[in-house]
Amino acid sequence: MRLIRRVIQNLKSRFRNGSQHGLGLLVFENTSEVIRAEQILKKEGCDVSVKGPPPELRKGCDLVIEFQLVEELRVRRALQKQGASALDVVPLNSELLQPVDIFQTRDFGDYLMVRAANMKITVDKRSTVIVNISGGGCPDVPYLAQEMVGKKLQDAPTPGDIGHTLCGYALQLAYEEIQQQC
Amino acid sequence: MLIIVGTVPDLNLGLLIGRSELKGRRLIVDKTDIPVQRGTPALIASACRVCEVSGAEPPLALLVGDIGLGHGSRELYAYLTEHIREYTFSTIVFHYLQPDVDWHCKVLFSLQELQQQPTLIADAGFMYAAKMSGYAGEYDLFTPDIGEMAFLADEKAPHPFYTRGFILHEQNKVEDLISRAYHHNNAARNLLIKGATDLVVSGGDIIERVNEPMVEALEAMGGTGDTVTGMAAALIYSGLDITKACTLAARTNRLAGKLASPTPASQVTDIIEQIPAALSF
Numbered sequence: 001m002r003l004i005r006r007v008i009q010n011l012k013s014r015f016r017n018g019s020q021h022g023l024g025l026l027v028f029e030n031t032s033e034v035i036r037a038e039q040i041l042k043k044e045g046c047d048v049s050v051k052g053p054p055p056e057l058r059k060g061c062d063l064v065i066e067f068q069l070v071e072e073l074r075v076r077r078a079l080q081k082q083g084a085s086a087l088d089v090v091p092l093n094s095e096l097l098q099p100v101d102i103f104q105t106r107d108f109g110d111y112l113m114v115r116a117a118n119m120k121i122t123v124d125k126r127s128t129v130i131v132n133i134s135g136g137g138c139p140d141v142p143y144l145a146q147e148m149v150g151k152k153l154q155d156a157p158t159p160g161d162i163g164h165t166l167c168g169y170a171l172q173l174a175y176e177e178i179q180q181q182c
Numbered sequence: 183m184l185i186i187v188g189t190v191p192d193l194n195l196g197l198l199i200g201r202s203e204l205k206g207r208r209l210i211v212d213k214t215d216i217p218v219q220r221g222t223p224a225l226i227a228s229a230c231r232v233c234e235v236s237g238a239e240p241p242l243a244l245l246v247g248d249i250g251l252g253h254g255s256r257e258l259y260a261y262l263t264e265h266i267r268e269y270t271f272s273t274i275v276f277h278y279l280q281p282d283v284d285w286h287c288k289v290l291f292s293l294q295e296l297q298q299q300p301t302l303i304a305d306a307g308f309m310y311a312a313k314m315s316g317y318a319g320e321y322d323l324f325t326p327d328i329g330e331m332a333f334l335a336d337e338k339a340p341h342p343f344y345t346r347g348f349i350l351h352e353q354n355k356v357e358d359l360i361s362r363a364y365h366h367n368n369a370a371r372n373l374l375i376k377g378a379t380d381l382v383v384s385g386g387d388i389i390e391r392v393n394e395p396m397v398e399a400l401e402a403m404g405g406t407g408d409t410v411t412g413m414a415a416a417l418i419y420s421g422l423d424i425t426k427a428c429t430l431a432a433r434t435n436r437l438a439g440k441l442a443s444p445t446p447a448s449q450v451t452d453i454i455e456q457i458p459a460a461l462s463f
């Protein structure tokens with residue numbers, strides 16, 4: 001935690017002349033907090049998107065939330081209202097990594113599989129039961145499979161609610177895509 | 183000895199160390215019953231099946247509960263850093279662990295202090311950390327699927343989630359991905375790339391292509407990549423050359439899949455049961 005704070009201080013001093021694009025980053029302690037914050041902010045109608053952190057903040061399984069700096073107060077208040085808070089806010093003036101946005105769909109006849117990044121979800125088209133979850137490398141993947149496989153799409157807990165990592169986030173994207181297709 | 187390091191999706195499971203024992207479809211480690219569905223338990227179970235056939239002793243499992251919050255992984259990383267030198271082993275596999283570059287490096291440096299260097303195999307989250315650390319070349323074998331191969335090829339991506347679209351695109355030839363991964367030192371000395379055609383790669387060159395028998399349902403099944411890695415590790419530990427072990431593991435996985443006659447709804451335990459029969463072909 002102390003290291004993260006030090007890095008944030010360095011970033012702040014680097015960017016103290018202000019951001020080029022009027023964008024800021026919300027930095028959280030872990031990915032599941034990012035996922036929750038994104039849900040809160042989107043519900044509030046804030047213009048936010050999830051991105052990869054700059055190299056100085058990167059540990060291996062990270063996300064940050066990009067937002068309009070001008071909305072900082074509104075964003076902080078929306079989070080606070082739901083009992084969430086960012087570790088810090090950092091102005092942004094460099095390009096961030098974009099999450100993957102390519103979906104691959106495979107039709108097995110009675111079953112449909114959607115892949116997002118390294119995660120795959122397969123659903124029985126007749127019953128909408130999730131029959132398999134595969135791919136990924138973070139430890140919440142086996143957990144998500146354990147909690148979701150065997151349940152109908154509409155009844156299963158969502159990766160956005162119970163996932164914690166980037167693999168969980170990728171599965172959420174695949175889950176949303178397959179919901180649209182089924 | 184073969185050591186397998188990974189996680190189990192159980193928040194209440196602390197550090198668990200012991201010889202693996204497969205009883206029917208149940209994996210037992212240090213008197214603890216672990217469900218074999220996918221992930222590291224599936225990898226261990228398939229390694230156990232190979233060891234049964236080869237007569238080798240079953241793997242030592244170093245497991246911890248982790249559902250993605252990373253606490254368990256960090257406990258295991260810390261244990262490895264402090265205690266790995268107390269074990270005598272020839273092969274070690276790192277699997278579903280929270281990717282954490284700092285901890286990865288501590289573990290790798292502890293391994294490099296060993297007098298006898300083991301064969302180092304990485305898959306899943308630990309492979310992501312190994313690539314991001316810049317030390318991929320220290321490993322003997324990575325076992326990515328085709329999506330993870332694109333991640334290894336993208337020198338800027340810290341996780342498969344950030345693989346850039348122009349690299350991830352389906353039309354990219356896997357040969358180009360391999361070449362790019364080696365060019366940026368983001369590949370292990372050998373690769374077993376799991377896909378419609380499994381590729382065995384050594385030093386950047388494709389040594390074998392395995393595409394028979396074709397069992398399309400395997401792509402959708404969770405854990406089929408874990409079983410290939412488990413078999414490859416057990417075959418290497420049993421004395422096979424890395425590329426031969428990878429080729430045999432890829433073929434055996436397909437044969438076991440065919441024997442199980444799976445649908446996209448089948449579970450990986452059906453495949454693991456067929457491994458001894460598939461190995462005898």
